[in-house]
Amino acid sequence: MDSDLHLTQDSERGKPKMSKILEVKNLRTTFFTHLGEVQAVRGISFDLDEGGILGIVGESGSGKSVTSLSIMGLVDEPGRIVEGEVLFQGTDLTKLDHNEMMKFRGNEISMIFQDPMTSINPAFTIGNQLREVIMAHSELNKEEAHERALELLTMVGIPDPESRIKNFPYQFSGGMRQRALIAMAIANNPKLLIADEPTTALDVTIQAQILELMRDLKDKINSSVILITHDLGVISEICDKVIVMYGGMIMEKADIKNLFAHPQHPYTRGLLLSIPTNVTGKKKRLIPIEGSPPDLMDPPTGCPFSPRCPHAMEICLKKAAPLFKISETQEASCWLHHQDAPEVSGMVKVEGEQS
Amino acid sequence: MSERIPLLEVRNLKKHFISGVLKKRKVLTAVDGIDFVIYKGETFGLVGESGCGKTTIGRTIIRLYNPTDGEILFDGEEIGHLSEKELKPYRKRMQMIFQDPYASLNGRMTVTDIIAEGIDTHHLLEGDAKQERIYELLEKVGLKREHASRYPHEFSGGQRQRIGIARALAVNPELIICDEPISALDVSIQAQVVNMLEDLQDEFGLTYLFIAHDLSMVRHISDRIGVMYLGKMMEITTADELYENALHPYTKSLLSAIPIPDPTSSIRERRVILKGDVGSPINPKPGCRFASRCQYAKPNCFTDTPELREIKEGHFASCHYIEEINSI
Numbered sequence: 001m002d003s004d005l006h007l008t009q010d011s012e013r014g015k016p017k018m019s020k021i022l023e024v025k026n027l028r029t030t031f032f033t034h035l036g037e038v039q040a041v042r043g044i045s046f047d048l049d050e051g052g053i054l055g056i057v058g059e060s061g062s063g064k065s066v067t068s069l070s071i072m073g074l075v076d077e078p079g080r081i082v083e084g085e086v087l088f089q090g091t092d093l094t095k096l097d098h099n100e101m102m103k104f105r106g107n108e109i110s111m112i113f114q115d116p117m118t119s120i121n122p123a124f125t126i127g128n129q130l131r132e133v134i135m136a137h138s139e140l141n142k143e144e145a146h147e148r149a150l151e152l153l154t155m156v157g158i159p160d161p162e163s164r165i166k167n168f169p170y171q172f173s174g175g176m177r178q179r180a181l182i183a184m185a186i187a188n189n190p191k192l193l194i195a196d197e198p199t200t201a202l203d204v205t206i207q208a209q210i211l212e213l214m215r216d217l218k219d220k221i222n223s224s225v226i227l228i229t230h231d232l233g234v235i236s237e238i239c240d241k242v243i244v245m246y247g248g249m250i251m252e253k254a255d256i257k258n259l260f261a262h263p264q265h266p267y268t269r270g271l272l273l274s275i276p277t278n279v280t281g282k283k284k285r286l287i288p289i290e291g292s293p294p295d296l297m298d299p300p301t302g303c304p305f306s307p308r309c310p311h312a313m314e315i316c317l318k319k320a321a322p323l324f325k326i327s328e329t330q331e332a333s334c335w336l337h338h339q340d341a342p343e344v345s346g347m348v349k350v351e352g353e354q355s
Numbered sequence: 356m357s358e359r360i361p362l363l364e365v366r367n368l369k370k371h372f373i374s375g376v377l378k379k380r381k382v383l384t385a386v387d388g389i390d391f392v393i394y395k396g397e398t399f400g401l402v403g404e405s406g407c408g409k410t411t412i413g414r415t416i417i418r419l420y421n422p423t424d425g426e427i428l429f430d431g432e433e434i435g436h437l438s439e440k441e442l443k444p445y446r447k448r449m450q451m452i453f454q455d456p457y458a459s460l461n462g463r464m465t466v467t468d469i470i471a472e473g474i475d476t477h478h479l480l481e482g483d484a485k486q487e488r489i490y491e492l493l494e495k496v497g498l499k500r501e502h503a504s505r506y507p508h509e510f511s512g513g514q515r516q517r518i519g520i521a522r523a524l525a526v527n528p529e530l531i532i533c534d535e536p537i538s539a540l541d542v543s544i545q546a547q548v549v550n551m552l553e554d555l556q557d558e559f560g561l562t563y564l565f566i567a568h569d570l571s572m573v574r575h576i577s578d579r580i581g582v583m584y585l586g587k588m589m590e591i592t593t594a595d596e597l598y599e600n601a602l603h604p605y606t607k608s609l610l611s612a613i614p615i616p617d618p619t620s621s622i623r624e625r626r627v628i629l630k631g632d633v634g635s636p637i638n639p640k641p642g643c644r645f646a647s648r649c650q651y652a653k654p655n656c657f658t659d660t661p662e663l664r665e666i667k668e669g670h671f672a673s674c675h676y677i678e679e680i681n682s683i
Contacts, residue, residue, distance in 0.1 A: 059541035060512075173632045174405075203404035204570065205629045208612035212628055230542060233614030237623075256618045274546035275616055276575035285553075286575065288546030292511050 020087075021192055021224045022048040022071070027084035029063075029070045036297045040066040042248035043084070048192070053218065053225045055239035055256075057232060057271075061293050063248040064228045068194045070094075071226075072111055073101045088192065107137040110185040114197035116177035120169045126153075126180050127165035133187045152183040155220070157213060175206035182213065189221050196228045211237050232271065236260060241329075244268050247294045247304025249320065254330040264332035264348060267305045303333070311336055311344055324350045359394040361428075362530060362562050363416065366390055368425035368435075370408070370415050383637050385411040387586035388425070390663065393530070398556065398563040400577030400594065402570060402609075404633055407583040409566045413532045416564070417449050418442060429530070447477050450523035454535035456515035460507040466493070466518055467503045473526040492521040497551060513544035517551070524555065532564045537572065549576055570613050574598050582606045585636050585644040588663050592670040602672045602681050605645045643674065651680050 029041040041063040048054045058064040069075050071086050073093055086093040088109065093101065113119040121129060130149040134140060140148060146165075153161035156179040169177055178198065185193060195214065199207040215238050218225055227239055235242055235256070242259050244252040244267065252265040263269045270289040277284065291308035294300055300307055306316040315335050324337035326348050336347045370386040386408040393399040401409045414420050416427055418434065427435040434445050450473075453459035460469055470489050474480050480488050490500045496517040507515055516536060523531050533552070537545040549572065555561060567573045573580060574594050581591045582605065590603040601607045608629045615622055631648050643649070646656040656675060663673040666683065674680070 059543060175632055203568070203633070204612040204614075205404060205609060206632065207614070208626070208628050209630075211614070231614060232542070232616040236616050236618045236620075237614045260616065260618055271542055272616070274543055276571050283575070286546040286550055288550060289543035290547070292513060292544065293541065 019050050020047045021050045021089060022226075023085075023087040024067075024071065025085040025087070027067065027070055027086065028082045029066050029075055029079060030082050031079040033078055038296045039299055040079070040248055040296060041070060042299070044245070044248075044250050045084075046243055046250065046253060048224055048226060049241075051222065051224055052241060053227060053239045055235040055242040056226060056228045056245060057230065057235050057242060058245035059230055059293060061247075061296060062245040063296075064245050065196055067245070068111070068196050068226065068228055071194060072105060072109065074111075103137075106133055106190075107188045108190055109192045109194065110188070110190040112178075112181055112185045112193070112195040112198045114200050116174060116181050116201065117169070119181060120177060122169050125166055125168055126172070130165070130180075130184055130187065133184045137188045148187070149183075152187055153180070155186075155217070156180070156183045157209075158183075174202055175209060178202060178206075178210055179213065182210075182217070186217060186221050186223075190223050192226070193218075193223050194226045194228070197230070198227070199234060200229070200231070207234070214238065232260075232275065244271075247299055248296060249304055250323070250333060251305065252330070252332040253323070254326075254332075258327070258330045262330075262346065262348075264326050264330060264337070265305075265334050266309045266311055266336070268332075269346075270308075303335070311342075313341065326350060359397075361392045362395045362430060363393040363564070364426075364428040365392075365412070365416065366426040366428070368412065368415065368427065369423045370411050370420055371423045381637050384586050384639055385636060386415065387636075387639070389583075389586075389588050391581055391588065391591060393562060393564060395529075395562055396556075396560055397578040398565050398576055400573040400580040401564065401566045401583060402568060402573050402580060403583035404568065404609075406585070406633055406636060408586040408636070409583050410534055412583075413451070413534050413564060413566050417451050417532055418446075419451075443477075447473075447526045448528055449530045449532065450526065450528040451532045451534060452516075452519050452523050452536045455539055456512050456519055457507075457539075459519055460515055462507050465504055465506055466498075469507070469518060470522050470525050473522065477526055479526065488525070489521075492524055495524065495555070496521045497547075511544075513540050513547060516540060516548055520548075520551070520555070524559070527559070528561070530562045530564065532566070534566045535568070536565075538567065538569065545572065552576070570610065582609065585634060585639065587644050588671075588673065589645065590670075590672040591663070596670055600670075602666055602670065602677050603674050604649050604651055604680060606672075651676055 025045050026043050027041055028043050031038040031040060044067065056064045056067060070081050075081060081094050127149055130152060131142065131145040134145040134148050149165060150161050153165060158164050158176060158179055172180060199210050202210060229235060239256055241255050243250055244265065246267050251267045259268065263272055273287040274289060276286060289308055294304045302317045303320045306312045309316065313335060321333045321335045323331040323333045325331050335341055336344050337350045339349055368386055368389045372383040372385060373380065375381050389412060401412065403409050415422050422435045426433050429445055434442060467489050470492055471485060474485055489503055493500060493502055498514065498517055537548050540548060556563060565573065565576055577594045579591065579593050580597050582589045584605050590606045598610060601610055608627045611626045629648050634647060641660055642657040643661050646652045661673045661675050663671050665671050666677055
């Protein structure tokens, strides 16, 4: 925008040939605790299109947060990525050492965490922390960084940024802290923004504000987003593709419309059914998923959902299903899609399979 | 419901917390003059954002806090100012289920001890009869007999919440105050607990005060709902009426902020996104608490506090301009 050079570059690669900004291949992250191995992420693969918003939805213990920490290279002792690749524009992030990773983190890739109080340092002013992020990855001096910080605070909708920039985090409300945190995350125009439950700690009216802000900013800074949440409502608000995780594995991948209209995994269906639909006049009983999530110290051998699945077959207990390709935009890891499986209404049978 | 008998009546209830002295004295008006009635056998939902005072109301009703002013009538008796001794028979009739299933169970007590505590305090049962009762309660809430001798850390969040419910049921209460009982649970488990609460209500004729911020679940479980904002009641009506014909501007924006799990929904285009944050309940100014965020606010909204009034039959709202806004 600021020079002609940018324009030519853009128009050259601007053709709709969708490129992948992130490819995760067979990622496996395990925590080696003294009680045993916790297999948090068990061989997942997915990719993210440039400019896309990918939602990862799952319950506690599904491995969604560990997935994001693995991408960021933030898995700490006793955890370790034991297998797999995280390709960010072709570079395998899992092979980088600490210093090399620092060049990406907070710059090309940045993250917004759930709790806006614990992820900001209470002992420094908002301005101080913003300038730190800016100066770590650029040549700007203190004054220029200050200007940029003001610009960012305005961008995320903090009123009266000139005086607010001198405030400490405790002087901000929850919603404002989350805005400040977003300002830090987008400070260096990241290509990939990972938001881990960014609105879970906020009230609904503030959640609506933050989601609107994220939608806005994504277009302004032209980055790709991974949004991690347990709330299917939030997913349907802003994502275009979704991954459903359970027990450290991917159950279903789909574009947003198909996921809600024709879920192809019994777990996704169960999740959608357990949300109240609320039709005026008649009260329908909720349909819960019976049982409880798997113990990741000792996960079931087959499909992690099989102990709770109403359609579980013998094979489900022995072997996890590969991802069956339902359509161009939808894949589900469930044996019901196999030719030989019994007919279950709404579940599509597929010829080939893909793992 | 043909005849509605009030079980709990709250009149002009106030709970203020005071901190600091002299010039630094601050008054936090958590609950500031609330009136509502809960009828026998119904579920009354109480919703609002954090800091609106919904939990404080629950805790004041059950007398974990002493009210600053106002009356709490339980089955016609004023209990807001009773002494601890006089209160004891009422403690048996009112129980509470807490939000955090990890913090609300004592990790050093077995499940039996936890559930039996109320039975012991009120000398209801002893010996084998007591143990039998505990087994029966465990089965009622979907747990097994053999769980009785275990400790809370051996259970998942959903199971712990079941233990908390069994503890509340142990003394045969009439009113159960459910303070965000499902907020800490996973989506797939929430439905299990909600179904169970509904079954128990049918079986024992329980009355619930259901405090929550998940608006779609509240609609599902409640017969009537009260919407709070900064210590004041903004609107009270039946669940369906509230979601179909909300009158108060705050309720409208609160409802429209709910994320809808349906990507094709058209509600999104009509959404009103509230500007700004919830104000502070410390030393509040006169006038409508919502005025600073209200798109319809007029000068007198900042000076005169609106009363909660009946707009339609059974539909109450507190706003000076409700008729104008809704063109009634």
